[in-house]
Amino acid sequence: MGKRSATGGFDPSGIDAEAWDELEGQLEATIPNYDRVNTWMTFGQDRRWRRNVRNHATPGMRVLEVGCGPGSFAEDLVGLDVTCLDPSSDMLAAAQPRVDSARAKRGETPAVYVEAVAEDIPLPDDTFDMVFCLFSFRDFKDKRKGLEEIYRVLKPGGRLVMCDAGKANKLHGWLGYLWMNSAVQVMARLITGEKNHPWKGLAKSYTHYGTNGYYRRMMREVGYEHVQGRLLYPFGMASRFRGTKPQK
Ligand SMILES: C[S@@+](CC[C@H](N)C(=O)[O-])C[C@H]1O[C@@H](n2cnc3c(N)ncnc32)[C@H](O)[C@@H]1O
Numbered sequence: 001m002g003k004r005s006a007t008g009g010f011d012p013s014g015i016d017a018e019a020w021d022e023l024e025g026q027l028e029a030t031i032p033n034y035d036r037v038n039t040w041m042t043f044g045q046d047r048r049w050r051r052n053v054r055n056h057a058t059p060g061m062r063v064l065e066v067g068c069g070p071g072s073f074a075e076d077l078v079g080l081d082v083t084c085l086d087p088s089s090d091m092l093a094a095a096q097p098r099v100d101s102a103r104a105k106r107g108e109t110p111a112v113y114v115e116a117v118a119e120d121i122p123l124p125d126d127t128f129d130m131v132f133c134l135f136s137f138r139d140f141k142d143k144r145k146g147l148e149e150i151y152r153v154l155k156p157g158g159r160l161v162m163c164d165a166g167k168a169n170k171l172h173g174w175l176g177y178l179w180m181n182s183a184v185q186v187m188a189r190l191i192t193g194e195k196n197h198p199w200k201g202l203a204k205s206y207t208h209y210g211t212n213g214y215y216r217r218m219m220r221e222v223g224y225e226h227v228q229g230r231l232l233y234p235f236g237m238a239s240r241f242r243g244t245k246p247q248k
Helices: 017-029 031-041 045-054 089-105 143-153 170-181 183-192 199-207 212-222
Strands: 062-066 081-086 112-115 128-134 154-165 225-232 238-244
Touching: 017 089, 017 199, 031 045, 031 089, 031 183, 045 128, 045 154, 045 225, 045 238, 062 143, 081 089, 089 112, 128 143, 143 154, 143 212, 170 183, 170 199, 183 199, 212 225, 212 238
Parallel strands: 062 081, 062 128, 081 112, 128 154
Antiparallel strands: 154 238, 225 238
16 A cells, blocks of 8 residues: 555645545635634734735735635735636635625626636646745646746746745644644534534544755746745744746
């Protein structure tokens, strides 16, 4: 039996098709409580992390969010030409009214919505000044392919900024595992009022996620330069990665 099948279909490089379909179902089931559980389980730090990532963009840029989910990040992208991509039609249906009504209040045109996976982005080469991934990289079926596709759609000199679960090393990962499998489970149960809430399965995508060093190496191998990937403080529960597509 391969190493990945021994973990139910997950390893740091990606997720098997069947396990990913199950994971997508669990992610969709989080939609009604998504923001509340995130805020509780991160002590409100998720808003700070989103702001940190968002602040990399400058007005007028053409940006893509890969794995936009219900629009928690994209709704606050101000003064930008925004494309939201997600493989889930339910996620896009939740994101669209939320993001576009925030944009309309600011006098901005609606965002563009694309139903697709990161591993096969149906958009032309050299299109975006910046690509964001927030808490979606962990769910990619094939992390390297996703990074390659993002690289392809970035303009030369364009930048990828990602934020996901923090895992500095194996020990830190073990502490995160304890957190995800204890306190987060209690919080999700309290908030959803359900014994069988979707966060039960979601802990798996953290357990089998790789360390920062693993993904920094993968980004360099794909061709990104100026690659960085470090924990975000104060709690070190999230990591931020940055990499630039070289100028031609
Ligand atoms: C936890 S949500 C993140 C939502 C949002 N980005 C945020 O800031 O909270 C993860 C999202 O990644 C999407 N996703 C899962 N696999 C993906 C893939 N292979 N390519 C792109 N997005 C994916 C899921 O459908 C889900 O909407």
